[in-house]
Amino acid sequence: MSAEIREPGLDELLIFIRDARGFDFTGYKRSSVARRISKRMNDIAVANYVDYRDVLETDAAEFSALFNTILINVTSFFRDPDCWAEVREQIIPELLEARPDGQIRVWSAGCSTGEEPYTLAILFAEILGEDEFANRVKIYGTDVDEDALREARSGTYPATSLAPVPADLRERYFASDGEQYTVNNDLRGRVIFGRHDITRDAPISRLDMLVCRNTLMYFNVETQKQIIDRYHFALRDGGYLFLGKAEMLLTDSNRFEVANLRRRLFRRRAGDTAQTPPALPPIQTPIQSELREVARRRRLRDLTIEAAPNAVVLVDVDGTVSMFNDLARDMFGLAATDLNRPFQDLELSHQPVDLRPMIEQAEAERRHLRVTAAERHLTNGSVEYIDVLLQPLFDDDKRKVGTALTFVDTTTASKLQNELQRTRQDLQKAYESLQSTNEELQASIEELETTNEELQSTNEELETTNEELESGNEELETMNEELRIRRGELDEARTFLSGVLSSIVAGVVVLDSQLRVRSWNRGAEELWGLRSHEVSQQPFFSLDFGLAVSHLRAIVEQCRTSRQRTGPVELAAVNRIGRKITCSVACSPLDDHGEGVVLLMEQLHRS
Structure with a gap:
């Protein structure tokens, strides 16, 4: 064994990589894996395995660079x-x-x-x-x-x-x-x-x-x-x-x-009767539990940042970029080389708003700061509106350790707000103009006022209607009471149907009038392996799972046209675990108005 392989920390580093990212290099040829890790260490000027492990714990992008160095992906079509x-x-x-x-x-x-x-x-x-x-x-x-x-x-x-x-x-x-x-x-x-x-x-x-x-x-x-x-x-x-x-x-x-x-x-050769695959023995070291726990915590932290619904950038107390998630990469064009760079060198430090003095202010005042609807001008000439939340971070001893920057794209909401403001201004001008007309146009003014109230809220529309139809107030109240009772009954029925739907073992898929997935019950999840949130509002005939959905288009269209139950048909399929099955599919109309269909999928047998 070479001196490089005997260098302290190699086994612990390999176990840390395995537990942190699921890549097990402990069975690779030690000379090869040690040589490739050393190459990566030389590229970033790290002296030993212990220090390199510290780099991996603080820089998620370094894992990708290391794996690309170790895993040599050499392949081609019709190679040899x-x-x-x-x-x-x-x-x-x-x-x-x-x-x-x-x-x-x-x-x-x-x-x-x-x-x-x-x-x-x-x-x-x-x-x-x-x-x-x-x-x-x-x-x-x-x-x-x-x-x-x-x-x-x-x-x-x-x-x-x-x-x-x-x-x-x-x-x-x-x-x-x-x-x-x-x-x-x-x-x-x-x-x-x-x-x-x-x-x-x-x-x-x-x-x-x-x-x-x-x-x-x-x-x-x-x-x-x-x-x-x-x-x-x-x-x-x-x-x-x-x-x-x-x-x-x-x-x-x-x-x-x-x-x-x-x-x-x-x-x-024929004749071997082995029934179970042999398993490789795990490597045990005295510090394996500690490494696994450290790796688990770091992985949990990384996943939390990556799973954040908005772009997140972490700036260290010394002003360098210590972490950012995929949304931040996409929004601001960040790359792995931007890690550990001074934050002030990045364009996002001053676009769409100068964040450097605000970071200092948030840390000095020890409170969150927020920027609302900051304009960001893109190279294609369009404008984005971004909310920025600055959160100073402190350790257990109340010492500042950095600042978390959260960027929320509010372009759609801001544009809608601006459009609403312009609409309100236009309506106000129209209202003032209508007030100056004579009494003969009073009925038209009241109608326009009613339309304006409808844009504000349903309650104001009902109040105006009730004033105009005061003579029929008692009848409307009676009708409203009946509607409230029926709505309660409808809510109970919906809850009951939801429970029934989730308890059905067979796969039940409800499609709306556009043939998008409206409901995907637990039976469908167990049958095909797709979760409800993965397929919700997705066009059904564009889904790729174990059933050839294109073969169902005929019975779905027939059901929608005739508004009568069609099927069942039996189709060959592959369930979520990759086994071939025969699936019976029946289609029923969701209602009498052609607003959607219900697909019932049952596994008849496995092949």
Whole structure:
């Protein structure tokens, strides 16, 4: 072991990174991970691992820079074409012959930005045809890098990345937008991306093929063995393991046979009866509990700032920027390099209002200050209105430690307020003009006054109406009383129906007249994995979940037109845990006026 690896604090730093961000590098080759961490430390002039951990605790952006240094995302479409030719000509036909009617399950582990699983999808679609491919093949792409997975899920790549893709395949499976290409929806829909750590998480099971190319080489021998154990568990008998050219599997011939050594293709031997995936033992150190608690608190603080509904910037007592959330990044164009910069060097320190003297005032007076509707002129010529709240921060000893700046975009409200003020002024002028007219126009004046009162509040409108219809006052009071009683009954009925809706095991989805989601009950959440707040007011036919909602448009339109119950229809679907099911869907009108529909979704069986 080198002196660099023996440097105090490396194990504690790796455990802190694992507990704070969920990236477990303890099983990586120590020489490699130590060298890459040292490179990052040299870039920011940090002397040792202990000091670098302090940097990570205070600078959330440094985690991203470190992960980009450690995680080498090297991939491309049809990387090593001769290997993919072997997969196309030999492996895939053998899999289809072995399972002529069954579903084919493929896992691309360490998929980076997604080129590899999309390559697999193209090959299967070419051999099976797009319709049969959509019905029979499911491809999983996993990685530990969330940034890489976001790119993979988008399915959008520059033209240079598609250079290895033959022109006919590029035209068939990608849509061009200038210099960008996007995977078509049919192909994208059969690839499921998710975060997965092959050293810690349970493997995907019942696989016909597992692709993990040039990933194992970054781990030490012990971790490689444990990962191979998991891969062996994940594959069916006869399933293929496709490794990278830098990796071999020569010492495990009792469990894997060589299919093509040159192409690094191996096949799982039949006969192993293991039922559970092996688990990697956790690393225990005397300070692990303390590190976990520190990491948990720091993560909680970071999440609280990020989850804030408004842009937040924290300025340290020495006048430097110590933290900001994503909303602040988007609103003011901040970058990771702006952390630890003097606040006065940033444009937002004096735009839309000079905040520097106000920060000093808030700290000196030890109270909150607020700026209302400050105008911010954007480069495109438009104007934003922003409320700024300055909150001085003090520790337990009442010593000032900094200032929290909260920016609230009130552009819409301010514009509405200005418009309302102008409307009021216009109405006042109209009212004064009407007062100068003769008695013959008095009825018109009263009508305009009534209209003006309607704009103010419903109560004033009712008072004016009651004055004009004084002779019918008793009748109106009786009617109002009946309405109040009926409203109470309606509220009770709504509460009762809400309770019934939430208790229904089946999925119930209520759509409004625009076919947007109005209600999404607990049964729908359990069936599809989407929460009510995620789909509320979203167009139903634009939702992407385990049910092919486009197949429901006919019965929904029929229900809206006939205002009678339609269905049920039975559709193949995939529930929230990825299992194929048959779903029965019935559609009923919400009312007699075509204002919406109610969809009842019931799982008939799993396949």
